[in-house]
Amino acid sequence: MLKSLLPLFPQNRFPEVLLSEYQSPLLSNDEVHKVLADIRKYNFEHYLILRLLIVTGLQLPELLQLKKVDIHWNEQSISLGNRKRLKERKVFVEKTLCRELFLQAQQFIDTDLLFPGRKGPREVRSIQKVLSKASQFLRKPLHIPLLRDSLALYFYAKGHSVEEIQRLLGHRSIKSTKTRLQLYENLLGNALNVNFRGPQRKAA
Incomplete structure (x- = not known):
């Protein structure tokens, strides 16, 4: 039976997920590196989206509505607001990912969204296509709950x-x-x- 323990780190500080240490019964370190490398060769923006989903656990609405101002570059953190099913929180990311997200933000100066679509906000099916492509590369299902x-x-x-x-x-x-x-x-x-x-x- 799962036990509830006292927090091991401060309320406002969570450790960033290091790709070099990422290991889970559902997604191994080798699988993570393989799928990210494959996706990066195929499409850099899709690679960024997938890496962000893997290391932060964002839900699709959070990703689609993520704004440049939500990212605190010096702190290497991302602020996420309250939503219907999710509470407000802050997640931290590796320096390399933060740098890549900064470059992504510079690509679209006419929008405040980090991952805009071609004609306005990006649609859910666009992210689903990214996950579908990643599933093909990895030869196993990849979806947000997983x-x-x-x-x-x-x-x-x-x-x-x-x-x-x-x-x-x-x-x-x-x-x-x-x-x-x-x-x-x-x-x-x-x-x-x-x-x-x-x-x-x-x-x-």
């Missing part, structure tokens, strides 16, 4: 609490986070079930 669950498992395996993962992904309740993690308890087997109880702390 990427978010993969990120949750990544942080849980590194010892972060359920509360921390809740805040990182913007879940409205701790129950939602536990439900997503518990989907994989049986799938992962007994050897990994121990990790789902969270790091044990000695009584004071």
Whole structure:
């Protein structure tokens, strides 16, 4: 059974996801590097979109409405506002990704959106095509729930609490986070079930 632990890092500071360390039962380090390399050769903007989705756990509406002013370049962070199903939060990214996002922002001076469409805001189906292409390269399904669950498992395996993962992904309740993690308890087997109880702390 999943245990709720006290936060291990400050409320307003989450560690950025390092691609060199990314490893999840749903998406391995080799798979992440392979699909990003393949997509980058095919389309750099699509590569940026996919990398951002993998390391931040953004939902499609958040990505589509992401504005340049939401990115704090010096802090290497992205502010995400309140939405129907998601709470306000801030995520941090690697310096290399932040630099690439800055270059992306310079490409479109006539819009405040980071990833605009050809004629106004980008449509959901445009991002779905990116994920579909990535799925072809990787030869396995890639979609937003899987990427978010993969990120949750990544942080849980590194010892972060359920509360921390809740805040990182913007879940409205701790129950939602536990439900997503518990989907994989049986799938992962007994050897990994121990990790789902969270790091044990000695009584004071």
